[in-house]
Amino acid sequence: MAAQMTDAHRRFLQVLMSNGITEGSEARKIHQHCCETDKVYYAHDKLDDFISTINSHLQPLFMQIRKGLSEDDGRAHYAVVNLAETEVTKMASDYTEIELELFRKTMDLIILSENGFASSTDILNLADQFKTKKMKKKEAEQVLKVFVEDKWLSEKNGEYTLHTRCIIEMEQYILSNYQDVARKCNICHSLAIQSQVCESCGIGMHLPCVRKYFRAQAEPRCPKCNEFWSCDIPGMSRMGSQTHHRTPFLALDDASKT
Template identity: 60%
Template sequence: MTSVQLAVASGQSGQMSRQMGDNHRRFLQTMMSIGIVDDHGAKALYQHCCETHNVQCPPDRLDDFIETINSKLQPLFMQIRKGMSEDNGQEHYALVNMAQTDVTRMSSDYADNELELFKKTLELIVGSENGTVSSTDILNSTDSMTTKKLKKSETEHLLSRLVHDKWLNETKGEYTLSTRCIIEMEPYIRTMYQDQVSVCHICHTIVFQCQICENPICGIKIHNPCVARYFKGRAEPRCPACNDFWPHEIPEIRRPRSQSRR
């Protein structure tokens, strides 16, 4: 974290402190610490910050509250950005460094060969049909590394770190991009993989885990949570683009567990 960022978070900048309340600074300082928080956690944190500093916090003004913070972060090329979990459709808020649009933002935490393997993992996920990659395929990709090759144990440890740091998700040895990674890396992914990456027909953000229209002339992709919401209550689901019958099982709308971070 730079001294300028610390100044914003701690109130050491006189100009910032006149324009931002202590409740805003407490919220920002927490976001700098945790990086990403789900919608329930953001609302709880917003309420906590306002109550701690005896400031009113209208429940429907969270986005306005964050916009005030973002207006002060703009000169620092940072932003608290909103995105959706591909897993359950829940909104998340992540603190994003907009000055760095690729994996160099991770260089202070990871060595060069670790960053190279993360890039390879990203490429494998983007190029897959279902937005996942197995641990075996990741381990095999170390053979083509140009930097110092990672041992198997080092690769496994790195993958655990990437999951812990919320860059990847893992389920039964299958890895997907985390919500944090998608929010932060979307500009980079769109630029680097523009011929491979697709966008959801409903929410228009990049999509990896999804359902696909089986009409070969159409082939639109829709996030699983977007599928659940779009087709809810429809007797005969049809593709929103070509109107062909939608043959996939419609998932239920999941209700994420409420989480509170303070």
């Protein structure tokens, strides 16, 4: 039987929904604030249990709070996901058809790229190849800016990648539509758009998982095929190692798991 929803749970859910995406440390502060405001027992180390209670009540509504881990720094983020809408069409109410076409093509470039990034030049070159009507490059630049503001894309030095929010919400869509290239991390079994890849057997691992896994190993060997791990391990320098990796961005995890 599911644990009872309290006003603290409802308040927490409301804040998360209005935020779109919430960083882990902020989610912990919200958790504490909600419990203290509604005079509910607060356990600082039980955020995932608290979220699990909410998820059990969201299940009949085909919704879920999910946790995503940034591959850059391993920090957790939380977002409310509508499980009934797992495709890009969930964005249809906010964007025009031509804007959605730009997003789909941008996602293609990012996921199919070697490093998980797409340059603004490559994206803008797509704008005059659309099936419906053409989009001027100035218009496309403005739309990309909106996608960044709305946290579907991230941009750094003219390079675009999928934002944490996008990967959390689009996980099923990405796994279904990019089966040949989308992989899960061999360690945490979460979606890895970008990762380090074993040159021998092809498994992928997020950088935070690489760091943790090899920290406990005498020498870096692939957890699957046991061949020497030739990628540069973050925080460790090895002479003569060959670099062959995909820069990481996000690991996904179901927040209902502990």
